[in-house]
Amino acid sequence: xxxxxxxxxxxxxxxxxxxxxxxxxxxxxxxxxxxxxxxxxxxxxxxxxxxxxxxxxxxxxxxxxxxxxxxxxxxxxxxxxxxxxxxxxxxxxxxxxxxxxxxxxxxxxxxxxxxxxxxxxxxxxxxxxxxxxxxxxxxxxxxxxxxxxxxxxxxxxxxxxxxxxxxxxxxxxxxxxxxxxxxxxxxxxxxxxxxxxxx
Amino acid sequence: xxxxxxxxxxxxxxxxxxxxxxxxxxxxxxxxxxxxxxxxxxxxxxxxxxxxxxxxxxxxxxxxxxxxxxxxxxxxxxxxxxxxxxxxxxxxxxxxxxxxxxxxxxxxxxxxxxxxxxxxxxxxxxxxxxxxxxxxxxxxxxxxxxxxxxxxxxxxxxxxxxxxxxxxxxxxxxxxxxxxxxxxxxxxxxxxxxxxxxxxx
Numbered sequence: 001x002x003x004x005x006x007x008x009x010x011x012x013x014x015x016x017x018x019x020x021x022x023x024x025x026x027x028x029x030x031x032x033x034x035x036x037x038x039x040x041x042x043x044x045x046x047x048x049x050x051x052x053x054x055x056x057x058x059x060x061x062x063x064x065x066x067x068x069x070x071x072x073x074x075x076x077x078x079x080x081x082x083x084x085x086x087x088x089x090x091x092x093x094x095x096x097x098x099x100x101x102x103x104x105x106x107x108x109x110x111x112x113x114x115x116x117x118x119x120x121x122x123x124x125x126x127x128x129x130x131x132x133x134x135x136x137x138x139x140x141x142x143x144x145x146x147x148x149x150x151x152x153x154x155x156x157x158x159x160x161x162x163x164x165x166x167x168x169x170x171x172x173x174x175x176x177x178x179x180x181x182x183x184x185x186x187x188x189x190x191x192x193x194x195x196x197x198x199x
Numbered sequence: 200x201x202x203x204x205x206x207x208x209x210x211x212x213x214x215x216x217x218x219x220x221x222x223x224x225x226x227x228x229x230x231x232x233x234x235x236x237x238x239x240x241x242x243x244x245x246x247x248x249x250x251x252x253x254x255x256x257x258x259x260x261x262x263x264x265x266x267x268x269x270x271x272x273x274x275x276x277x278x279x280x281x282x283x284x285x286x287x288x289x290x291x292x293x294x295x296x297x298x299x300x301x302x303x304x305x306x307x308x309x310x311x312x313x314x315x316x317x318x319x320x321x322x323x324x325x326x327x328x329x330x331x332x333x334x335x336x337x338x339x340x341x342x343x344x345x346x347x348x349x350x351x352x353x354x355x356x357x358x359x360x361x362x363x364x365x366x367x368x369x370x371x372x373x374x375x376x377x378x379x380x381x382x383x384x385x386x387x388x389x390x391x392x393x394x395x396x397x398x399x400x
Binding site: 112119152153154157158160161164165167168185188189192193196197 | 218308352353356357359360363364384387388390391392394395396
């Protein structure tokens with residue numbers, strides 16, 4: 001039964017990502033998960049509950065995934081290449097299955113819609129952000145020691161700079177502007193910043 | 200009487216900013232303002248009217264430095280200070296007006312949420328961000344020509360980089376805002392960019 005519950009959560013979450021929270025009806029979730037209304041209410045009290053569970057499950061996955069990713073890279077160059085590659089994936093992302101490969105920016109634009117209803121969900125994203133910031137700082141510190149980056153660059157300020165640039169995509173998504181333009185702009189911003197901070 | 204009306208607008212607008220317009224029910228507004236439905240309808244026709252007046256009031260602090268003042272800005276370093284100071288000033292004025300800290304990004308979010316109701320506001324924000332970008336580009340171009348910063352830098356990319364720095368404010372919560380921290384973070388980020396791009400002479 002626990003499996004059914006997570007299956008419903010995952011199917012519903014993918015729907016929310018594609019259509020937005022408000023636009024998804026209970027009927028859509030039932031259809032996607034192949035269940036009756038009775039089964040839905042056996043597992044959940046409301047649409048809100050499904051969303052909350054989905055977001056929490058997603059962030060647990062993405063945090064674990066990032067921890068592994070950071071273990072596999074050893075330079076800022078690699079990090080930037082990886083970040084750009086992942087951002088580019090947004091364009092042909094079709095929300096096929098539930099997993100850590102769902103771009104976080106898509107969840108963030110969903111969050112913009114629902115954070116008004118569940119302020120407590122902001123905590124989940126802030127925690128994920130703090131984890132990423134800490135890992136990124138560690139990476140920058142090591143890159144400075146390895147001679148990849150200039151020593152006069154402040155580690156945590158640079159980490160903040162890098163995450164801020166990435167946050168630019170969210171603005172484009174929220175404003176519903178041209179995403180491919182946003183991505184090329186962000187790639188260029190990363191490259192310019194990298195050329196400034198690298199030795 | 201006018202005083203009470205203003206107070207209602209302030210409290211309701213704060214609620215719209217933190218929770219979103221559509222998510223606020225009339226009941227929420229009544230609770231936040233301490234009004235009964237009857238009193239509420241004595242002052243306002245509907246929720247939309249409050250939103251409109253709140254947005255108008257907010258708009259009075261949106262202006263940036265004038266074109267002439269902008270022309271007088273002598274260097275990129277000076278302009279960075281102008282931008283940060285403007286941001287601080289705006290927050291202080293908003294506090295006087297509404298009695299609370301308001302982060303510009305939350306206002307942008309609200310405008311986007313209600314763009315169907317007030318399309319003109321949406322256009323105003325688009326214009327504003329275009330103007331901001333073009334001002335950054337002008338200042339950067341001048342700084343490259345004067346030798347203040349490296350000539351090899353791409354003007355429009357750097358303009359976007361520098362604009363993204365003030366976006367760091369988006370993570371600050373409306374209620375628990377520690378603005379001193381937010382601004383010092385912003386200043387540090389600008390400071391570092393500047394250190395990286397200036398000419399070493």
